[in-house]
Amino acid sequence: MGPVSGVLSHRWVRFAVRRLGRLLVSLAVLLTASFLMIHLIPGDPVRGALGPTAPAALVEARRESLGLNDPLWLQYWHYLQGVFTGDFGTSLTSQLPVSDIISQRLPATLTLAIIAFAVAVVVAVPLGVLMGVVTRRGRGRRSELAFTTTSVVLGTIPDFLIGVGLVYVFGVNLGWLPVAGNATPDAYVLPVIALAVGPAVILARIIRVEMVAVLEADFVRTARAKRLPSRTIYLGHALPNALTAALTICGLLLGSLVAGTVLVENVFAWPGLGRTIAQSILSKDYPVVQAIVLVYGIGVLLANTVVDIVLALLDPRSMIAED
Amino acid sequence: MARRWMRVLRTPLGLTTGVLVAAVVVLAIVAPILWGDRADAVDTDNILTGPSAEHWAGTDGLGRDIFFRSLVASRLSLELALVATVLGVVVGLLLGTAPLLVGRRLGRLVTAGVNIAVAFPGLLLALFFAVVFGVGATGAVLAIGLAGAPSFARLVQTLVAGVASLDYVSAARVAGVGRVRILLRHVLPNIAEPLVVNATLAAGGALLAFAGLSFLGLGVQQPSYDWGRLLFEGIGTIYVNPMAAFAPGLAVLIAGLAFNLFGESVAKGLGVTTVGGVPVLPANDAKRSGAGEDEHSTADAARPSPSDLVLDVQDLRVSFPGADGPIRPVRGVTFSVRHGEALGVVGESGSGKSLTALAVAQLIEEPGHVDAARLDFRGEDLREGPRAHRHLLGTSMAMVFQDPMTSFNPTRRMGGQLAEVAVHHQGMTRKQALARAVDRLRAVRVPDPEKRATQYPHEFSGGMRQRAMIGMGVMGNPSLIIADEPTTALDVTVQQQVLDLLQSIRDEDDVALVLISHDVTVVGEVCDRVLVMYAGRIVEDLPADQLDGGARHPYTRALVAAVPDMHTDLEQPLAVVPGRPVDPADVPVGCAFAARCPLADDHCRAVDPPLAPVGDGISVACWHAGEPLGLDEETGELMEAETV
Numbered sequence: 001m002g003p004v005s006g007v008l009s010h011r012w013v014r015f016a017v018r019r020l021g022r023l024l025v026s027l028a029v030l031l032t033a034s035f036l037m038i039h040l041i042p043g044d045p046v047r048g049a050l051g052p053t054a055p056a057a058l059v060e061a062r063r064e065s066l067g068l069n070d071p072l073w074l075q076y077w078h079y080l081q082g083v084f085t086g087d088f089g090t091s092l093t094s095q096l097p098v099s100d101i102i103s104q105r106l107p108a109t110l111t112l113a114i115i116a117f118a119v120a121v122v123v124a125v126p127l128g129v130l131m132g133v134v135t136r137r138g139r140g141r142r143s144e145l146a147f148t149t150t151s152v153v154l155g156t157i158p159d160f161l162i163g164v165g166l167v168y169v170f171g172v173n174l175g176w177l178p179v180a181g182n183a184t185p186d187a188y189v190l191p192v193i194a195l196a197v198g199p200a201v202i203l204a205r206i207i208r209v210e211m212v213a214v215l216e217a218d219f220v221r222t223a224r225a226k227r228l229p230s231r232t233i234y235l236g237h238a239l240p241n242a243l244t245a246a247l248t249i250c251g252l253l254l255g256s257l258v259a260g261t262v263l264v265e266n267v268f269a270w271p272g273l274g275r276t277i278a279q280s281i282l283s284k285d286y287p288v289v290q291a292i293v294l295v296y297g298i299g300v301l302l303a304n305t306v307v308d309i310v311l312a313l314l315d316p317r318s319m320i321a322e323d
Numbered sequence: 324m325a326r327r328w329m330r331v332l333r334t335p336l337g338l339t340t341g342v343l344v345a346a347v348v349v350l351a352i353v354a355p356i357l358w359g360d361r362a363d364a365v366d367t368d369n370i371l372t373g374p375s376a377e378h379w380a381g382t383d384g385l386g387r388d389i390f391f392r393s394l395v396a397s398r399l400s401l402e403l404a405l406v407a408t409v410l411g412v413v414v415g416l417l418l419g420t421a422p423l424l425v426g427r428r429l430g431r432l433v434t435a436g437v438n439i440a441v442a443f444p445g446l447l448l449a450l451f452f453a454v455v456f457g458v459g460a461t462g463a464v465l466a467i468g469l470a471g472a473p474s475f476a477r478l479v480q481t482l483v484a485g486v487a488s489l490d491y492v493s494a495a496r497v498a499g500v501g502r503v504r505i506l507l508r509h510v511l512p513n514i515a516e517p518l519v520v521n522a523t524l525a526a527g528g529a530l531l532a533f534a535g536l537s538f539l540g541l542g543v544q545q546p547s548y549d550w551g552r553l554l555f556e557g558i559g560t561i562y563v564n565p566m567a568a569f570a571p572g573l574a575v576l577i578a579g580l581a582f583n584l585f586g587e588s589v590a591k592g593l594g595v596t597t598v599g600g601v602p603v604l605p606a607n608d609a610k611r612s613g614a615g616e617d618e619h620s621t622a623d624a625a626r627p628s629p630s631d632l633v634l635d636v637q638d639l640r641v642s643f644p645g646a647d648g649p650i651r652p653v654r655g656v657t658f659s660v661r662h663g664e665a666l667g668v669v670g671e672s673g674s675g676k677s678l679t680a681l682a683v684a685q686l687i688e689e690p691g692h693v694d695a696a697r698l699d700f701r702g703e704d705l706r707e708g709p710r711a712h713r714h715l716l717g718t719s720m721a722m723v724f725q726d727p728m729t730s731f732n733p734t735r736r737m738g739g740q741l742a743e744v745a746v747h748h749q750g751m752t753r754k755q756a757l758a759r760a761v762d763r764l765r766a767v768r769v770p771d772p773e774k775r776a777t778q779y780p781h782e783f784s785g786g787m788r789q790r791a792m793i794g795m796g797v798m799g800n801p802s803l804i805i806a807d808e809p810t811t812a813l814d815v816t817v818q819q820q821v822l823d824l825l826q827s828i829r830d831e832d833d834v835a836l837v838l839i840s841h842d843v844t845v846v847g848e849v850c851d852r853v854l855v856m857y858a859g860r861i862v863e864d865l866p867a868d869q870l871d872g873g874a875r876h877p878y879t880r881a882l883v884a885a886v887p888d889m890h891t892d893l894e895q896p897l898a899v900v901p902g903r904p905v906d907p908a909d910v911p912v913g914c915a916f917a918a919r920c921p922l923a924d925d926h927c928r929a930v931d932p933p934l935a936p937v938g939d940g941i942s943v944a945c946w947h948a949g950e951p952l953g954l955d956e957e958t959g960e961l962m963e964a965e966t967v
Contacts, residue, residue: 227717259446
């Protein structure tokens with residue numbers, strides 16, 4: 001690159017600083033929110049967790065061990081210290097270190113989310129491009145109507161309902177695939193489908209609309225005037241421009257997909273964070289809930305950041321266009 | 324406004340989902356009254372049974388009828404969803420209008436908070452609030468309501484920003500109207516419609532979210548039940564009685580979809596719907612013109628021998644399908660371009676000059692249709708389709724388009740965009756091609772071409788982009804450059820540079836040029852020969868030096884007269900060619916220019932004149948070629964124009 005890198009890196013540095021700043025602010029807000037969660041609960045959380053019949057001495061002792069009697073700022077300080085040293089306290093119900101629970105449960109959730117997202121993208125991009133090419137310049141009205149209707153309906157059905165339907169058809173009726181746990185590779189099939197359908201159709205819809213718009217653009221005519229093969233025109237010239245909008249949505253989809261694992265895990269008895277958080281909320285095991293909320297939140301923030309960086313790589317204008 | 328909503332109900336989707344929404348609401352009202360007792364009736368003889376004639380969807384662990392329970396659950400499910408939606412909208416409105424209400428600094432803080440909150444998915448926020456407010460129906464309403472608030476706040480911010488800058492709102496502010504009053508009187512009424520539409524969508528979302536929370540066991544608790552609670556119980560017995568999960572699942576799905584899709588169709592119906600069509604043309608009634616259409620003209624006198632010709636076009640026609648039959652913006656155009664010749668094509672917009680160029684370059688896309696008696700480029704018949712001569716066209720015919728700002732791919736580096744041509748058509752490696760690209764950028768006088776080649780189009784100025792576009796054209800060894808209004812989008816000072824560049828490329832390599840322009844001056848300056856187009860036909864074909872004074876066609880003469888020069892009296896209004904261009908969907912019988920022509924008579928309005936040579940290297944399509952016009956020499960206006 002030689003002399004160019006100076007200018008380029010300058011812009012990249014500015015972008016990185018701004019993006020990192022936003023990530024840090026969001027993280028700070030997230031940390032504070034997860035800390036305050038336990039203090040926002042009306043009444044005494046420990047009394048709530050242990051139940052009305054627990055002796056007052058036990059409640060007091062537990063409060064003391066959780067540090068709930070310290071001044072708020074000191075608790076906050078201890079909380080931050082804990083988070084940065086990987087110490088999230090102990091579970092109120094199982095007495096296990098929360099960090100152990102997380103490290104045990106996180107991989108299952110992460111694998112599920114990543115596979116589902118990858119499947120969604122791998123399905124959505126070719127589908128969206130194909131539909132875009134087929135329906136460009138007002139052609140293929142019937143295909144457009146069929147595609148749009150199907151995708152709107154599929155995109156609206158919540159993932160856990162799709163999961164229930166899949167359990168019913170493939171697990172109960174046909175008995176083809178396992179419907180609980182993650183012991184075997186084929187156990188991934190149904191949860192991944194349940195999670196991926198919604199994001200895939202939404203993404204495909206957006207890519208189609210973008211493709212149709214991009215194929216009208218002047219630079220596509222330029223590409224045609226260069227007599228490039230159709231493949232190069234659609235994939236090399238049109239697609240990257242259609243993807244910028246799709247990528248922005250990808251960030252949101254990835255975030256909602258991360259959250260979607262909570263419900264889908266509960267449909268498929270998946271041994272991940274989603275089942276743990278639901279159980280912990282019910283049993284008022286607040287340290288566990290706090291930590292898992294934090295983990296999900298960080299996951300979402302990281303997903304958004306990664307998407308922004310990919311966006312900047314793909315379309316350098318987005319670095320400037322941002323804010 | 325009412326009429327617009329009615330229009331939504333007239334679409335199939337709007338009607339279906341509208342009826343469904345109404346049905347769900349009615350069901351929620353009447354179901355507990357009609358079937359409340361049957362839903363709660365305990366039948367200990369029929370515990371956890373499958374579907375039967377008595378219990379259509381089977382029974383639960385206490386022998387209660389699941390079908391009726393699913394119907395009755397509509398009341399609570401809908402109530403909770405609506406309360407949560409209202410909560411979300413109200414809190415969202417407060418947060419979203421905060422910048423308007425509490426002053427700039429605090430408002431900015433609220434906006435930043437909202438921006439952070441919307442990054443988190445609703446379910447995560449709902450879980451957070453569910454922990455804070457506790458498990459149960461009340462906690463779930465608060466959780467889902469508050470979880471929806473940030474996205475509503477964002478929507479309100481956007482809507483308010485659009486309204487708050489409107490003139491009358493600013494006026495009210497200047498007049499000292501209070502903030503709350505501005506909000507209630509001026510802002511809210513203007514954003515009500517999109518808010519209502521989005522609230523409908525949100526209600527569908529809330530319905531499904533409640534099902535989700537209850538499904539996790541965090542929502543409604545026994546003995547109350549909503550659809551999510553039933554689903555939660557049903558999934559536990561899915562092997563015993565699948566209907567126990569299926570029935571409430573289906574119910575929540577239908578209700579959720581109804582609200583969501585109704586909201587979507589309302590949003591689409593009230594917004595601007597885009598109808599795909601032919602962008603080049605107005606798609607109004609296409610009345611096919613009768614006589615004169617098929618009686619096409621060929622100027623055959625003194626045709627140069629084919630070997631001299633780069634381009635040989637005979638009877639070129641372009642048509643697009645229209646509402647009432649095909650629209651024909653190019654109606655039989657015949658011309659040729661010799662090696663190294665510069666041919667100008669002038670005419671008003673809509674005269675078919677750009678479409679002629681695109682048709683020659685085989686760039687008209689379906690549904691457009693190109694037809695020609697002859698379309699030879701360097702002796703090859705282009706009518707065989709663009710694929711047949713891909714490499715020839717890719718290296719020998721260069722295109723330069725009007726708007727350099729939009730004609731480059733914004734996501735790719737300039738060097739790569741130029742290099743592509745050589746990689747695909749000249750078998751170069753990427754590295755060789757990039758070197759060639761740098762060389763070509765230098766040839767078109769782009770400064771510092773090595774650096775420029777690694778930059779993106781948005782880093783180029785308009786004039787530099789247009790030069791790069793020309794550089795892309797000379798990646799191969801073009802024998803013809805087709806430039807469609809190459810300078811129209813540029814500053815006057817830059818225009819000249821681009822024209823000079825085209826000129827120097829012609830001089831160096833003996834390249835032919837077809838220059839399309841609405842600007843007679845530009846064409847007269849650059850070109851050897853000029854075609855004047857009107858309503859899809861060539862009305863005059865003349866040497867460029869004959870433009871001033873030698874032109875025979877009244878239209879050409881009006882065009883030339885309309886050009887302001889140093890002697891134009893700036894006190895007078897600038898001259899124009901009076902009348903309006905012909906709509907390609909509605910071409911009149913006879914000479915298309917007759918309606919604007921001071922010389923037109925009944926013969927002109929009945930029979931279209933053919934393009935015929937009249938000497939001095941001029942061909943003209945006019946029954947009154949060269950007759951005196953009665954042109955007002957002072958203003959250049961056609962004095963008799965209004966008489967027709």
